[in-house]
Amino acid sequence: MHLCRAVVAVIAVTMAMTLAAPAAAAPYDTVRDRPATTRPNPDVVIRGSGWGHGVGMSQYGAYAQAQAGWGYPRILKHWYRGVSVGQASMPSRIRVGLASSLTFSNVEAVDGRIPWRECDASGCTTKATQPAGTTWKVQLLSGGNWRLTHNGEVKYRGGKGKRLIGAFNPQGRPGGTLIKAFNPNGSRRFYKWGRLEYRANSPANGTMYMVLDIPSMDLYLRGLAEMPSSWGSRGGLAALKAQAVTGRTYALGLHRGNGGISPGCWCSLLATPANQAYGGYDNEMHSTSHHWVRAVEDTSGRVVTHNGNLIGAFYSSSHGTRSENIEDSWAYGSTPMPYLKSVSDSWSKRAGAGNPYATWDVTVTNAALASFTGSGMHRVRRIQMGSRTDGRTPRTIVVTGVDRGGKGLRVNRAGGTTSNNKGIVGIDLRSTFSLRSQQVRRLGFAPFVDDDGRADEYAIVFATRARLMSGRSATQFQPGQAATRAEAALALFRLLQIPRAPKGRDYFNDDNGRREEAAINALAHAGIVKGKKFNPDRPFQKRHAAVWWQRTLALKPGGVDRFTDDDGKPFERAANAVARAKLLSGCAPKRFCPYRSVTRGQLAALTWRTTRQYR
Numbered sequence: 001m002h003l004c005r006a007v008v009a010v011i012a013v014t015m016a017m018t019l020a021a022p023a024a025a026a027p028y029d030t031v032r033d034r035p036a037t038t039r040p041n042p043d044v045v046i047r048g049s050g051w052g053h054g055v056g057m058s059q060y061g062a063y064a065q066a067q068a069g070w071g072y073p074r075i076l077k078h079w080y081r082g083v084s085v086g087q088a089s090m091p092s093r094i095r096v097g098l099a100s101s102l103t104f105s106n107v108e109a110v111d112g113r114i115p116w117r118e119c120d121a122s123g124c125t126t127k128a129t130q131p132a133g134t135t136w137k138v139q140l141l142s143g144g145n146w147r148l149t150h151n152g153e154v155k156y157r158g159g160k161g162k163r164l165i166g167a168f169n170p171q172g173r174p175g176g177t178l179i180k181a182f183n184p185n186g187s188r189r190f191y192k193w194g195r196l197e198y199r200a201n202s203p204a205n206g207t208m209y210m211v212l213d214i215p216s217m218d219l220y221l222r223g224l225a226e227m228p229s230s231w232g233s234r235g236g237l238a239a240l241k242a243q244a245v246t247g248r249t250y251a252l253g254l255h256r257g258n259g260g261i262s263p264g265c266w267c268s269l270l271a272t273p274a275n276q277a278y279g280g281y282d283n284e285m286h287s288t289s290h291h292w293v294r295a296v297e298d299t300s301g302r303v304v305t306h307n308g309n310l311i312g313a314f315y316s317s318s319h320g321t322r323s324e325n326i327e328d329s330w331a332y333g334s335t336p337m338p339y340l341k342s343v344s345d346s347w348s349k350r351a352g353a354g355n356p357y358a359t360w361d362v363t364v365t366n367a368a369l370a371s372f373t374g375s376g377m378h379r380v381r382r383i384q385m386g387s388r389t390d391g392r393t394p395r396t397i398v399v400t401g402v403d404r405g406g407k408g409l410r411v412n413r414a415g416g417t418t419s420n421n422k423g424i425v426g427i428d429l430r431s432t433f434s435l436r437s438q439q440v441r442r443l444g445f446a447p448f449v450d451d452d453g454r455a456d457e458y459a460i461v462f463a464t465r466a467r468l469m470s471g472r473s474a475t476q477f478q479p480g481q482a483a484t485r486a487e488a489a490l491a492l493f494r495l496l497q498i499p500r501a502p503k504g505r506d507y508f509n510d511d512n513g514r515r516e517e518a519a520i521n522a523l524a525h526a527g528i529v530k531g532k533k534f535n536p537d538r539p540f541q542k543r544h545a546a547v548w549w550q551r552t553l554a555l556k557p558g559g560v561d562r563f564t565d566d567d568g569k570p571f572e573r574a575a576n577a578v579a580r581a582k583l584l585s586g587c588a589p590k591r592f593c594p595y596r597s598v599t600r601g602q603l604a605a606l607t608w609r610t611t612r613q614y615r
Contacts, residue, residue, distance in 0.1 A: 041379055042445040042461045044369040046429065047452075049320020050348070051357040051436040053331035054391055055340055056080065056314035057246055058323060059239070060355040061347035063231050066238035068347075075242040076304055079323065080311055080339045085245065088303045088310070090217040091255055093194075096278050097267030098181070099210040101201055105183055107166055108135040110190070112177030114168045116148060118159040128156040130166075132177075138164065144203040165213075166196040172215035178281065183210070192281035193219040199266050211267050212280075221247055221296045225279030226315075232291025240295035247276055249303040249313035256310070306339045314340065318348035318355050320439040324391030330420060330427040330438050342390035357436055363446060364433055370401060372432055373411040378404040381458040383443040386412070386425075393426035393438045448477040456601035459608035468494045468607050469600065479601030485544065486516040486536035488603055489529070492548060493519035495607050501525035508534040528552050543571040543594035545584060545606060550574035553614060555581050563592040583609050 050058075057079040065075050073085045099105075107114065107130070114130040128148055130136050136155060139147045144160040169176030172193040181196065182188050194214040201207040214220045227243040254275060255268040262268070271278035284293065304311050314326070326332050326340040349358045370377040379401050386396030396414045403409055415421035418431040426438040444452025448471055451457045460477055463469040468491040472478045492498070500522050501507070507524035510533050511517045520536065523529045528551045543566075549555065550573070557576035563586055566572040575592045578584040583606060587593035598606070 039379070040458075040461045040465045041366045042458075042465075043363050043365055044380065044383065045442075045444055045446050045449075046362045046364065046433060046435060046440055047359065047442040047444075047449070048362075048435055048437055048440045049357075049359055049392075050316075050318040050345070050439050051360075052316025052318070053314065053329045054316060054319045054324035054393075054437055054439060055326050055329045055332060056312075056316070056323065057242065058318045058345045058348045059227055059243065059315060060318040060353045060358075061345045062239040062242050063227075063236045064347040064350045064353040066231075066240075066242075067235040067352050070238060072238045072241035072245060072299070075238060076245060078343060079315075080304055080306070080313070081341050081343070083304050083306045083311060083339050085302060085304055087301045088252065088305075090248075090252065090301060091260065091268075092215065093260075094214045094217055094220040094251060094255060094269075095197075095261060095267040096212045096214060096220065097209070097265035097270045098212055099183055100265055101207045102198075102210050103139070103184055103206055103208075105138045105181060105198070105208075105210055106135050107138060107196065108180040108182070109133065109168070110178040110180055112168070114166045114177060114179060116156060117165045117167055118146075119163045119165055120161070124165065127158070130155075135182075138166075138198055138208075140198070140200055140203060140206050140208040142204060142206050144200060146198070161200075164198040168195060169193055170195045170213075170215065172219050181210075189280040190282050190285065192284070193222070197266075209266050211265070212271075212278075217248060217251065218296050218300055220251065220278075222293055223278050223280045223283045225277045225283050227292075228288075229283075229286055229290075229292035230288040232295070233288050237291060237295060240292055241299050243315075244292075244295045244299045245302050245304060246313040246315050248299070248301075249310055250276060252303060253310045253312065311339055312337065318353075318357060319345040320348075320358070320392060320437065320441070321345060322391045324389060324393065324439075328389040328391060328393065328422065328424060330422075330424075330430060333420075334422060359441070360436055362433055362435055368433075369399070369443075372429075373399045373401075373409075373413050374417070375399075375409055375411045376403050377401045377409050377411065382453070382455065384453045385443070389424060389426075391439060392441070393424055394429075394440055395424050395426070397425050397443065447471070447475060449475050451477050451479045451601065454479060454601060456605040459605040460601060462608045462611070463491065463604035466494070466607075466611075469604055477600065479599060479604070481600050482539040482597035483600045483603040484537050485534065485540045486511065486514060486520065487600070488540040488544065488548070488598070489523050489534075489536075490516045490519040491603060491607055492528070492552065493522050495610060496552060498522045498526055498528075498552075508532075510534055511536045523548070526552075539597035540603065541594065542584060542592065542596050542598055543569075543575070545598050545603075546574035546578045546592075546594070547571050549583055549606070549610070550577045553581070553610075555583075562586065562590070564590045566592050566594050569594065581613065583613070 062075050109130045109132050112132050115126045116128045117124040117126050137149045146159045146164045148156040168179045180190050197211045199209045201209050224247045232240050269275040322342050325342050327334045327336045348355045366380050370380050382400040384398040385394050399411045415424045415428045418428050421427045426440050430438040442452040445461050451460050511520050555577035557573045558580045562576050562579050566575045
């Protein structure tokens with residue numbers, strides 16, 4: 001390796017040193033305190049949109065639509081294509097599964113009495129009455145008997161093989177007893193409507209089912225905790241009504257589908273998000289709860305149908321850019337449904353929606369993403385998006401990197417490691433890295449968001465971590481912008497540790513006071529740049545790059561004339577030399593395009609190639 005004669009001796013020594021920045025770091029250089037490295041191992045940032053399975057109604061989207069003046073039928077018909085909104089008959093009771101493997105349950109009679117009854121096929125018999133203001137403990141003994149205790153005192157024992165029911169308000173009448181149920185899992189909820197039913201699950205282990213039997217669909221919906229009632233105070237009442245109709249449709253579908261009671265829980269549906277999140281009477285105790293109660297009452301009996309049948313009224317928080325076709329979602333099967341097609345969810349990204357998950361970022365290690373490829377990859381150097389679903393979930397990604405021996409690898413990664421992945425890599429990404437949704441928008445290296453997937457992204461990581469270049473802001477590198485002559489001078493100065501000019505030597509007056517001035521003077525003192533003016537803010541062109549790098553590294557052009565558009569020009573030998581060294585290439589066959597600006601991304605790539613070949 002050689003340099004121009006003025007700096008050969010010094011640079012030959014410094015080239016063996018680690019990369020370091022003699023000048024101050026840029027204002028936005030977020031990696032200035034990290035050690036320079038010739039082989040960075042950058043974290044991978046997964047950037048996505050939305051929260052949930054991505055199918056059906058977007059709740060934040062519905063909220064924005066309501067704010068825009070849409071009525072609830074119009075909202076529903078946007079998310080569910082080709083449907084009708086109409087009346088349906090409702091069951092007299094809805095059974096909500098609160099727990100399935102309880103060892104005990106504490107029940108507080110807040111403001112009234114609770115008759116406790118034993119029930120079987122022949123009927124029910126009251127066995128004890130719990131006074132207001134007391135808390136009783138419900139247990140299933142190993143022999144199959146029930147036990148009710150208060151402060152250790154047994155109030156009732158018996159009822160083997162029967163159900164135990166706390167009938168606090170079985171008819172759902174106003175003014176009935178308010179209770180609070182405490183469960184071992186830490187949940188403590190108020191209940192106002194219906195009755196608590198306990199049924200043996202495993203008498204040998206003393207575990208039991210806990211079910212809330214509610215006397216009407218609308219009383220059940222009052223406790224549905226799927227959408228903030230406060231939205232009704234901010235122009236979102238129509239969204240609450242749309243939620244009430246979808247919640248009613250979903251619950252009625254489950255009730256009808258399992259004949260009213262599923263043996264797996266002895267309930268119509270669960271109280272968890274696995275079906276619908278049920279919050280009990282707590283949901284009616286907020287200052288804005290009257291909006292939700294009104295939404296339920298104003299839509300009483302209303303459901304969504306397609307061709308006369310109840311739809312699968314799926315919904316989730318938000319979908320990012322678009323909802324998913326049901327067959328492309330991680331949560332459901334592969335059977336398409338005509339009313340669950342991908343539709344726009346630009347609504348949930350509106351400022352008025354206040355959606356905290358309109359976009360989100362998750363950072364994983366480079367090693368974790370390399371392992372995700374399943375290929376023996378050791379270091380990831382580039383990630384490119386492949387095809388996508390209609391809902392913008394990536395079906396495939398192409399990951400380029402190296403194995404432990406430095407051998408290059410290129411992996412076209414589709415879905416295939418998780419259940420129900422349907423060949424869609426976004427589903428596997430969601431599962432593997434616990435993402436909020438499968439709708440991954442971008443994959444790239446920190447900290448910049450505007451270079452994701454570019455061929456020069458890894459070089460940008462190198463250039464910024466080695467302090468050769470810096471971003472234009474904390475998150476923007478602007479790789480497609482033209483690099484300036486000053487930026488290129490600083491990068492070359494730092495890359496090859498070119499010695500500073502003697503103190504007092506100032507070669508140009510148009511760079512005075514700039515942070516790159518020391519670098520520019522160093523290059524001028526070494527004979528790398530010449531002239532009366534430096535023009536620091538002018539674009540750095542390919543002819544400049546060829547000459548500077550050829551002079552610095554004393555590259556030989558060889559005996560081949562590679563380009564025709566530099567013939568007879570003073571930079572012709574330099575262009576041939578850098579092309580021969582595989583540092584710069586032409587723009588087309590036989591063309592170097594010497595007056596074309598070098599972009600910031602290309603400058604970063606030039607520094608990376610120089611390091612790989614000459615360090």
